[in-house]
Amino acid sequence: MNDIISPDQIAIRQPDDWHVHLRDGDMLRSVATYTARQFARAIVMPNLSPPVTDTASAVAYRDRILSAASDHGHFTPLMTCYLTDSSDAEDMAQGFQSGVFTAAKLYPANATTNSAHGVTDVANIMPVLERMQKMGMPLLIHGEVTDADVDVFDREAVFIERILSKLVDQLPDLKVVFEHITTADAVDFVNGSGANVGATITPQHLHINRNAMFQGGIRPHAYCLPVAKRERHRLALRKAATSGSAKYFLGTDSAPHEIHAKESACGCAGIFNAPYALESYATIFDEEGALDKLEGFASIHGPQFYGLPLNEGIVTLQRSKIIVPENIAAGGATIVPFHAGQELGWQIVG
Numbered sequence: 001m002n003d004i005i006s007p008d009q010i011a012i013r014q015p016d017d018w019h020v021h022l023r024d025g026d027m028l029r030s031v032a033t034y035t036a037r038q039f040a041r042a043i044v045m046p047n048l049s050p051p052v053t054d055t056a057s058a059v060a061y062r063d064r065i066l067s068a069a070s071d072h073g074h075f076t077p078l079m080t081c082y083l084t085d086s087s088d089a090e091d092m093a094q095g096f097q098s099g100v101f102t103a104a105k106l107y108p109a110n111a112t113t114n115s116a117h118g119v120t121d122v123a124n125i126m127p128v129l130e131r132m133q134k135m136g137m138p139l140l141i142h143g144e145v146t147d148a149d150v151d152v153f154d155r156e157a158v159f160i161e162r163i164l165s166k167l168v169d170q171l172p173d174l175k176v177v178f179e180h181i182t183t184a185d186a187v188d189f190v191n192g193s194g195a196n197v198g199a200t201i202t203p204q205h206l207h208i209n210r211n212a213m214f215q216g217g218i219r220p221h222a223y224c225l226p227v228a229k230r231e232r233h234r235l236a237l238r239k240a241a242t243s244g245s246a247k248y249f250l251g252t253d254s255a256p257h258e259i260h261a262k263e264s265a266c267g268c269a270g271i272f273n274a275p276y277a278l279e280s281y282a283t284i285f286d287e288e289g290a291l292d293k294l295e296g297f298a299s300i301h302g303p304q305f306y307g308l309p310l311n312e313g314i315v316t317l318q319r320s321k322i323i324v325p326e327n328i329a330a331g332g333a334t335i336v337p338f339h340a341g342q343e344l345g346w347q348i349v350g
C-alpha cells in the first residue's frame, strides 16, 4: 500500500476524517456529501444547538446524516457525546457499549461555537472520565482555556500546563485525542506522552500562520478556533504531521458557516475545508517531501488509535493543478471554502 505509482501519482487506502462539523438541517444536507465523497468514516462533532448529549439524540442525528449522505452509501458517521457538567455517565456508557458513541467530546465552556453547555471545570466530570478510562472510550479535547486574562494565542499552551498535563497524570490510561493542535507546545506534549495520547491536525494549521487573518485587511475566512499561530508553530505541526508518528492523524475540523455569518462585525470561527481536504493535505506532504507518509496520517494512524479496521478502498491522487472555487452553493446559501480562488497541486482521480 501507499504506492507511489510515479512521482506524479500516489494511491493510498481510503482515508477517514477524525474531526468534522456536519451541522444539521439545510446546512447538513448541503455539506455532508463533501465529506462522504472523500472519507469512509468521520468523527462527527456534537456541537449542535442544542448539543448531542445523549444516546437517543445521537441515534437521531446519525440517521439525519446518513440520509443527507445517501449518495455515498459506504459512508459511516461516528458519533460523539458532548460532555456537560451534568453528563449522564450511565447513558453515555450504554451508548458507547452499544456502538452508538465512538468517543466523547470535551469543550471547555464558552471556548468556541456552541460550547456554552460545555464543562466549566474538569473536576465536575471526573467520574465520567474514570468510567471512560475503564471502558477504553476516547476523550476528544478542545484544548483551550477561556480565561479573559489569557491571550487568545496562548490559550492552548496554558491549557496544557493547567489542565491537560494534570488530567493525563490522573488518568494515565485514558485514551485522549488532543484535537486540532496548533502549537509547538502541543506537539512537544503529545510526543512526550504515552501511546494513549494522540492528536489531529487540520489542513489550515499546516498551510497558514496567523498573518493570514490580516493580509491586506481583516480576513474572516482564515479565522477558526484554535486560532492559527506564529510561523514556528506551523512548522512544528508540519514536522509532526509528516513525521510518520502514529500519534498524529487527519482531522479536518471542517466547520462551515454561511458567508454572511463569517463576513460580519462579529464573524463566526470556522473554516470550511471539506470540498478539497485531501488535496490540501497532499499538497503539504508533497511540499515536505513526505508523500510516503500521507497514507499513515490520513488512513492508518486514526483507525489504529481508535481500534477500528483499516479501510479497504483505494484513493488515487495525481499531481495536477486545480483551482478551488471562490464559493460553494449550499442550498440557498453560500459558503466560502478554504483556499478559495487559490491553486492546489494535487487532484483525486480515482
Ligand code: DOR
Residues within 6 Å of the ligand: 021, 047, 112, 113, 142, 223, 224, 225, 226, 255, 256, 269, 270, 271
Ligand atoms: O473554528 C471552529 N469552528 N472551531 C471550533 O472549535 C468549532 C467550530 C464550529 O463549530 O464552527
Ligand code: ZN
Residues within 6 Å of the ligand: 019, 020, 021, 045, 253, 255
Ligand atoms: Zn472542531
